[in-house]
Amino acid sequence: MNVMTRPEELEACAPAGTFVETVTSVTHYTDQLFHFHMTRPAGFRFRSGEFVMIGLMIEGKPVFRAYSIASPSWAEDMEFFSIKVPDGPLTSHLQKVQPGDAILMRKKPTGTLVNDALVTGKRLYMFSTGTGIAPFASVIRDPETYEKFDELILTHSCREVAELKYGQDLVAAVKTDEMLNELFDPSKLTLYNSVTREDYPFRGRITDLIESGKLFEDLGVPVLDPATDRAMICGSADMLKDTKALLEAAGLTEGANNRPAEFVIERAFAG
Numbered sequence: 001m002n003v004m005t006r007p008e009e010l011e012a013c014a015p016a017g018t019f020v021e022t023v024t025s026v027t028h029y030t031d032q033l034f035h036f037h038m039t040r041p042a043g044f045r046f047r048s049g050e051f052v053m054i055g056l057m058i059e060g061k062p063v064f065r066a067y068s069i070a071s072p073s074w075a076e077d078m079e080f081f082s083i084k085v086p087d088g089p090l091t092s093h094l095q096k097v098q099p100g101d102a103i104l105m106r107k108k109p110t111g112t113l114v115n116d117a118l119v120t121g122k123r124l125y126m127f128s129t130g131t132g133i134a135p136f137a138s139v140i141r142d143p144e145t146y147e148k149f150d151e152l153i154l155t156h157s158c159r160e161v162a163e164l165k166y167g168q169d170l171v172a173a174v175k176t177d178e179m180l181n182e183l184f185d186p187s188k189l190t191l192y193n194s195v196t197r198e199d200y201p202f203r204g205r206i207t208d209l210i211e212s213g214k215l216f217e218d219l220g221v222p223v224l225d226p227a228t229d230r231a232m233i234c235g236s237a238d239m240l241k242d243t244k245a246l247l248e249a250a251g252l253t254e255g256a257n258n259r260p261a262e263f264v265i266e267r268a269f270a271g
């Protein structure tokens with residue numbers, strides 16, 4: 001199959017309203033997941049937590065999918081996580097990109113997992129499953145999040161232990177990055193992991209851990225309270241529905257960009 005990856009070739013035929021950017025590094029985490037960096041277009045602005053359409057020119061046609069931007073709004077380059085679907089129209093090709101290859105990106109970022117869509121509070125929960133952690137890789141590196149909240153709790157639940165690694169590496173990197181630590185206090189950030197289909201010290205779906213109260217016991221914090229707690233949720237459609245129901249039962253209200261409230265949700269994209 002013909003995938004156009006040379007920057008100058010792609011520039012010549014890129015659809016209107018798209019940038020042509022160059023891949024600068026690629027890391028393969030598991031058989032199902034990889035991470036890449038690419039150049040950031042001059043003048044491209046986004047808010048930490050937003051997503052954008054990423055694409056390739058395949059057999060002469062642009063193929064785009066939504067991707068959460070994993071880098072924070074201030075970063076010089078752009079980072080994305082992607083799953084590898086063997087016959088996925090985009091990811092089967094995207095997983096083969098190498099540094100120097102060109103990628104398309106649409107010009108308009110959007111999304112609700114942004115600080116602006118939440119009212120100020122004491123504690124921010126970021127509930128994620130699988131690749132749903134990607135937007136939070138951005139949010140936890142934005143100093144604004146630390147100005148708005150006293151505590152940041154990132155939960156990442158996966159089927160298998162190996163899938164937790166990139167989130168753990170990311171949080172470890174945030175906590176030891178000297179430049180970031182001049183901008184905010186990383187001791188405000190806590191990562192909570194759970195695994196559902198393998199042995200692990202913390203087992204179970206995040207919804208069950210919220211419902212049983214085990215999450216709060218493990219963290220040593222009070223149960224959810226609309227007076228103090230805010231949340232962002234990113235996972236599969238079912239995970240969003242079930243987590244949202246628990247937050248609503250605890251008295252939190254869903255917010256939006258034009259109507260900030262106590263929690264926001266976004267579906268994790270399937271790459």
Ligand code: A2P
Pocket residue numbers: 129130157158159195196197205206207235236238239240242243
């Ligand atoms: P489980 O192994 O019990 O299905 P997926 O890859 O299917 O998106 O799953 C990622 C993680 O999200 C898995 O640990 C999975 O648990 C969990 N999960 C799936 N559905 C829900 C749900 N409705 N609520 C909470 N967690 C869920």
